[in-house]
Amino acid sequence: MTKESVIRLCVVVGFIALVEGLCRTGVIGATVMTAPSQMASQLLRVLAAGTYNHDIAFSFINIVCAAVLAVVAGFGLGVVIHSLPRLRQALEPLLSSYYAVPTFIFYPVFIVLFGVGHGSIIAIAVLLAIVAMITATLSGLDRIPAVLRKTARVMRLSRARTALAIELPAALPHLFGGVKLAVAYAFIGVIASEFILSGAGMGYAIAYAYNQFDNANMYALMLLVLLSVTLVNGLLNHIDRRLQRRQQR
């Protein structure tokens, strides 16, 4: 373990210990926040009882669908836009200012189109995630060294083989940056959408607990979302580091 990761761990553990202490001494009241240890034990209880299994499954299905759709469609659109320089020039200002638009304002449109349920949630999350993947694809394809394409020609590879055996692996570390962002945006899009346009899911369950003044379950579910995001992000970062290590020249 590096010194930096020890410091990082100390900061996180210290913060949790601080909140735990403040909750236990009553500085933070029980109506405001439950202690981290209570969040964890309540989470274990509801997981064992299966109280929120349906909501957890509902959210994860949405997240996986949204992330996969955003990555696949974003990559496809990125490849098409990259192959048409004029279209790219026209679209680039729109792509770069895309994240200035609060995507959630479109939720009434999606409810009209897809109704309340998976469809509208996934649509919002895809809308949020897809441009990150398009942008990563464009920069990934830009960064393939010209000499690798020349090498492919010297090896007399077909266009399709060049794309699959040279261009795709060469762009992969950059594409993976897009995958990471798309997954993060899919998480945000799904959980946030479930607050406003759903009758199920972890976002909905948190909002429901909040409306019921059910702090114990609300914080347990919030902890679950945090743990899930950390776990998924940790896994993606691990793969990313491996890809980046090989790419260093």
Added chain:
Amino acid sequence: MSRALPLSDLVRMQAARRPEPVHVELAQVTRRFTHPATGEPFQALGPIDLALVKGEFFSIVGPSGCGKSTLLDLLSGLGKPSSGRVLFEGKPVNGVPEGVGVVFQENAAFPWLCVRDNIAFGLRRAGVEAAEVQRRVDYALGFMGLRDFAKAYPAQLSGGMRQRVCIARTLVTQPRLILLDEPFGALDQQTRLLMGDELLKLWRETGATVLLITHALDEAAMLSGRVGVMSTRPGLFIDFVDTGWPADRDSRVVSTPRFGEITARLWEKLRVETLKIMGGAH
């Protein structure tokens, strides 16, 4: 020797001295480009006549931007001439011909593959059977001194080692013509000398015709049997120098008086051309 010299005669004269068959031939080859800023067409190269005999080690030196790399592109089939003919083994070059290997200046090792897979890449894509791939790759690893690094990734290697990987990757395809575009340009002087020895070993081993493009006069003088000096744009051959080195030469020839003479002659020609680019009138 002036620029107005009938170069095709010079080439024929040079080739006539060699009894071996002509392996690569350029006849009245030109290459024109359009200037990216002004849109005006300009001639980058030629007209060039050049004949390389089978198994010869030929180097080209010339000032920056004289069209050396353009010439290599035409020979490798990566580019097409605007006029004239490029022949490899008697056949017109149209696309990269079978039997041609190219080593570029830039790092062309695939970063996602280990050294062994990098070297085997072209063979596997060409459908060579697994046992034969293994045999040739093992040989190339040993030949280029890469055996201990077979499982390493390019990012873990020095610049010189990566270039060895690229040379080994070319070697395994058993090319009959090896084109090298400033392959040691990014390396330090000591590594360049040693890589030059590796290249000579490779040349003797394969018996391939080698064309080396370089901006280093000492590299050209040390490695080649013959050196062609190119003029500023449009690139033309203004001199051919026979080095007269024996086939079993190595980097130690740099300590001979002959090496100094060759380098001096190359520089004499090249100095004038380089000054033209710099706008000098000396």
